[in-house]
Amino acid sequence: NRELQKLQTAQKEHARLLKNQTRYERELRKLQNEVAEMRKTKVTLMKQMRDDQQRMRMIESKRNREIAQLKKEQRRQEYQIRTLESQKRQQELVLRRKTQE
Numbered sequence: 001n002r003e004l005q006k007l008q009t010a011q012k013e014h015a016r017l018l019k020n021q022t023r024y025e026r027e028l029r030k031l032q033n034e035v036a037e038m039r040k041t042k043v044t045l046m047k048q049m050r051d052d053q054q055r056m057r058m059i060e061s062k063r064n065r066e067i068a069q070l071k072k073e074q075r076r077q078e079y080q081i082r083t084l085e086s087q088k089r090q091q092e093l094v095l096r097r098k099t100q101e
Helices: 001-101
Strands: none
Touching: none
16 A cells, blocks of 8 residues: 555655646747747847848948038138139229220
């Protein structure tokens, strides 16, 4: 009777351990899947970050070219204004001389 009780207790313990092992294995698979999914997400995010950085570099480069072009155009216009002002002064001088004669 005592032996039978020991066997039944051992059998229950064995069943409990198997149940726990199954639960732990299921949890382990779940965690492994989560880790794999996180790795995929990390790869995707890293690629997205590289793409965003590349895009930002291109935008900044384009903006710098536009600024340089605008500065060049501004210098050209300032030169043109100085030239026209100089021509105007010359014409005024010529007109003054003619009117004084």
